[in-house]
Amino acid sequence: MNQEQKSGKIFDVVVIKRLFVFMKPYTRQFVLLIFLIILLAALVPATPLLIQYTIDNYIVQANYSGLHIMVAVMIGLLLIQSVMQYYNTYLSGWLGQHIIRDIRIALYKHLLQLRLKFYDNTPIGRLVTRTISDIETLSDVFSEGLAAIAGDILQLIVILAVMFSIDWRLTLISLCMLPLLLLSTYIFKEKIKDSFNEVRTAVSNLNSFVQEHITGMSIVQIFNSEQAEFKKFNEINREHKRANLKSVLYYSVYYPVAEVISAACTGLLVWYGARGILNEDITAGTLTAFIMFISMFFRPIRMIADRFNTLQLGIVSTDRILKLLDSKEFITNEGSFRPTDMKGEVKFEHVWFAYNNEEYVLKDISLHVKAGETLALVGATGAGKSSVINLLSRFYEINKGHIYIDNVDLQEYELNALRDKIGVVLQDVFLFSDTIMQNITLGNPAITREKVLEAAELVGARKFIERLPDGFDYNVMERGATLSVGQRQLISFVRAMVYDPKIIVLDEATSSVDTETEEMIQQAIEKLMRGRTSIVIAHRLSTIQKANKIIVLDKGEIKEQGTHEELLAKEGFYTQLYRMQYKEVV
Template sequence: MNKEEKSGRIFDIAVIKRLLLFMRPYRMQFFLLIFLIILLAALVPATPLLIQHTIDHHIMEANYRGLTVMVCIMVGLLLVQSIVQYYNTYLSGWLGQNIIRDIRIDLFRHLLNLRLKFYDNTPIGRLVTRTISDIETLSDVFSEGLAAIAGDILQILVILGVMFYIDWRLTLVSLAMLPLLLISTYIFKEKIKESFNEVRTAVSNLNSFVQEHITGMSIVQIFNSEEAEFKKFNEINREHKRANLKSVLYYSVYFPVAEVISAACTGMLVWYGARGVLSEDITLGTLTAFIMFISMFFRPIRMIADRFNTLQLGIVSTDRILKLLDSKDYIPNEGTYQAQDMKGEVNFKNVWFAYNGEEYVLKNISFDVKAGETIALVGATGAGKSSIINLLSRFYDINKGHIYIDGHDIQEYELNALRSKIGVVLQDVFLFSDTIMQNITLGDPTITREKVLEAAELVGARKFIERLPGGFEYNVMERGATLSVGQRQLISFVRAMVYDPRIIVLDEATSSVDTETEELIQQAIEKMMKGRTSIVIAHRLSTIQKANKIIVMDKGEIKEQGTHEELLQQEGLYTQLYRMQYKEVV
C-alpha cells in the first residue's frame, strides 16, 4: 500500500489545533453550532419522557383533555427538533464549506509562490490530490466528523443519565448487551479503516492511469497498444471494484449485527419490564419510554464508528495539507528595487549552479551583455543553456557567484518587478484552455486591448488571430490544441511583448517549426529584439549569425565566445557544430 494513503491517529492534537485556527473568522457560527448540538442533545430524550407521562397520567386515567394537550406539546416539540436539526446540519455544512474554501485559497496561493525546483521533485498528481481530493475529505470533518461525533457522544450521555435517573434497574438490563455492541463496533472500525485505505489507493491508481493515458493517447495508438493498455486498465478497475465491495461487505455485516444486538436488548427489556408492570413495580409508561431510549441510545453508537473513520481520514488529509502549506521551498523575495527604468545590461560573474546537491550543471559561468545587445547560447543538449535563463529570472537561485542587471544583484530586485522586465518565450508554448486574449493578458487588468493589438501587430500575429472565429476571443482549447505550432509560438511572442520587457529571452523558439513558419517567426523576433537586450538559445546556427556575441557551452562550461566570424576562425567547437549543420542542410 502507498505509504501516503495510510491513516494516522484520530486525535492528533497538533493537527486539530491548526485546523481550529481556520475557524477563527467563523467563531460566532462555531459557537452557535455548539449551542445547537447541546440543545439537540437535550431535546432528544424529551419525547420518550412526554410519552411516559402521557401513558401513566392521561391514557391510563382516561384523561382525554390532558391527552390532547400532550399530543399538541409533542407535535410542537417535534417541530422544534426538526428546526434545530435543520440549522445544525446546515450550519455544520456551511462552516465546513467556508473553511475548506479558505484553505484551498491559501493552498493555491502557496503553490503559486513555490520555486520550480519544488515542482521538479513533486508529482503533479500528488498536488492535485492535495488541492482537490484531500480538501474535499477535510469538508467531511465538519459535516460528518467533529460536529456529528460531538452530538452523538453528548446525546448518548444525556440519554444514559436520564435512563439512570428514571430507573437504574431497567437501565442495567438495557445495557446488558452493550459490551458485545462495543466489541463489534471496534472490529468494524478497524476493518472499515483498512478498507477505506484500500479504496483510496485504488482510486488514486485509477485516476493516475486514466489521466496519463488520455494525455498520451497518441502514443498508445501509434504503437497499437490499445489492447495491452485496456488489459492494464481492466486490472486496475477490477482492484477498485474489489476494494469497494470489501467496504460494502463490512457495512452489510456490521449494521445487521448491530440491529440484532439492539433487538436482543429490547427483548430483554420487554421481558424484564413486563414482569415489573404485572407486579405494578414498573409503570407501562416507563417501560415504553425505555424501549424508545434503547433505539435512541444504540443508533449513535452504530453511527459513531463510521464517523470516527471519517474523522480519521479527514485528520490525515489535514496533516498532508498542512505539511504542504508549511513547505518553505520558495524563492526569497526580500529585494525592494523596482527598476522602473531598466536598461538591460546583464553580467554573470563566476556563477555556479546545481539542481541537486553539488551536481553542478553550470560551472564558473562569466559573461557580459551590454544594454540592447543580442547574445546567443549554443551547445549540445544538457550543456546548461536553459539553466542560464532560468537563473536570470530567478526561477532558481544560484549556488555561488553573482548575477547583475544594470549593476544591481538580481536578489536586490523585487521579484515581480524583475520578472515583469524579462520577456521569456519557450520552445514548448503552454496555452490555457481559454480565449487568446486571456492567454495573452493572463487576466492582468492593467493590460488594455489596445496594448494587445499593438503587440500582435508588432510581431505579425494580428492577421492570423483576427481570421480565427471570434478573433481574440477564440478559445484555443487545452494546451492550444486547435492551433499550429507556429501560431502558438506567435501568441507567446505577443504575450511576452505586452509587458514591454527590457530583456527578451528566446529558448529555441524556432526549433519545432517548418522553414516557412520559421521565416515568419524570425521576422517577429527581429522586431521584438529591436532596442532590447536579447538572449537567444538556438540549435539552428543560421538564426543567430547576426548576434553581437555567441557563447558556446559544453557540459556546463563556456568553451568559446565571440561573433560568428570570430568563432569560425578559431576552428573550435562552434566550427564543428556549424559544419555538422551545414552538412545536414546540404
C-alpha cells in the first residue's frame, strides 16, 4: 500500500503531539472549546429529565400552571443549548482554519528554502497535494474529528450515568441491542475506510491524468490521439465512479441497519416499560425520558464511525505534512559576507560535482574569469555546462573543490546577498500568470516603474511591450503562453537588468529563436553584458566568438580553452564543433 492509500493509526500520539504545537498560539480558544464541549455534554440529559419531571408532576396531576412554567423552562434551555452549539461549531471551525493557515504558511515557507535537488527527486503533484489537499483534510480533524469525537464520547458517558441513576433495569433493556450496533458500526468503519482510500486514489489518478493531458494537449492533437486518450480518461473516470458508489452503498446499508437496531431497542423498552407502568413500578415520565435517551445515545454511536474515519484521514495527512516539514534538504546559509561593491571575478578550483552519489557530471574543473570579462562554455548536451552555472548560484553544493568570487569562498557569502549579485537568463524563460511589470520586478518594492521602463528601453523591449493591450500591465497568462519565445526572452533580459547584477549568466539564451529575433536579442545581450562579468552557454558558436575565453566541456571535463582563434588553430574539439555548425549553415 503506497503513501496515498495508507490509513494509519487513529491515535498516533507522536503526530497528535506535534499537531498540538501549532495549536499553542490558540490555547485560550482551545480551552474555551473544551469547556463548551463539557458543558454541552452535561446539558444533554437535561431535556429528557425535565420532560420526565413535567409528565410525572404536572401532566399526570393536571397542574396546568406548573406545566406552563416547565414549558418555558424547556424553551429557555433549548435556546441556551442552541447558542452554545453555535459557538461550539463556530469555534471548532475557527480554530481549524487558523491552524491550517499557519501550517500552510509554515509549509510553503519551508518549500521556498529547499534546495533544487529536493525538487529534482520529488514529483510536483505530490507537493501540491501536501500543500492544498492534505491540509484541507487536516482542517476536518478540528471541525469534525477531535472535538466532535471527544464531545460524542463525553455525551455517551453522561447519558449512560444518568440512565443508570434513574433505573438500572430500563438501562439494561435499552442497551441490549448495543453489541449488535457496535459490531455493525465497526464493520461499516472498516469498509468505509477502504472505500475512502479507493476514492482518494481514484481522485489522485484523475487529477494527474487531466493535468498531464491538458498540458500536453498539443501533442495529443498533433498525433490524432484524441479518441485513444478519451478512452483512457473514460476508464479512469469509471473507476472514480465505482469507488464513490461503493462508499454510497456502505452508507445506504449501514444507516438503515442502525435505525432498525435503534427501533428494536425502543420497541423492547416500550414493551418492558409499559408492563412496569401497569404494575406501577415505572412512571410514564421515566419511560418517556428513556425513549429520548435511546435516541440521544445511539445517534453519536452512528456518527462516531464517520468521525473516526475523518480523524484517521486527518492523522495520515498530518503525518505526510510533518514528514515534508522534517525534510532537511536545505542549502546551508551560514555565511555572513555581504559585499558592498562586488567586482565579479570568478574562480573554480578543482571542482567536482555529482547530482546523485558519485556519478560526477563535473570532474576537476578549474577556470578563471576576470572581472568584466566574458567566458563562454560550449560542448554537447550533457557535457556539464548548466551544472557550472547552477553551482555558481549555489543551487547545488559541490562535492569537492572551491569556488571563489572576488577571492572570497562561495560558502562565506550570505546566500541572498550572493544571489542578488548574479543575474541568470535561461533558455526556457519562466513567466508567472501575472502582469509583465510583476514578472519583471517579482514584487520587489525597491524596483520602481521608472527603472523598469528605462531597462526595457535599454534592451529594446519597451516598444513591443507598450504595443500589447495594457502595456506593462498586460497579463501574460500561465508560463507566458500569450507571448512568443523571443518576447519572453526579452522580458527576462529586462528582469535581469533591473536587478543590476555584477555577474550575468546566459544559458542558451538564443537557441530557440529565429535569426531576426536573435539579432534583436544579441543587441540586448551586448547591452546587458556591458561592464559585467559574463558567463555564456551557447550552441551557436557564432554568438560567442568575441568572448575573452572559451572553454570546451566534454563529459564533465575541460578539453580545451582559449579564444576563438586559438581554439580553431588547435584543430581539436572546438574546431570539430565549429565545422559541423558551418556545414549546417552551408
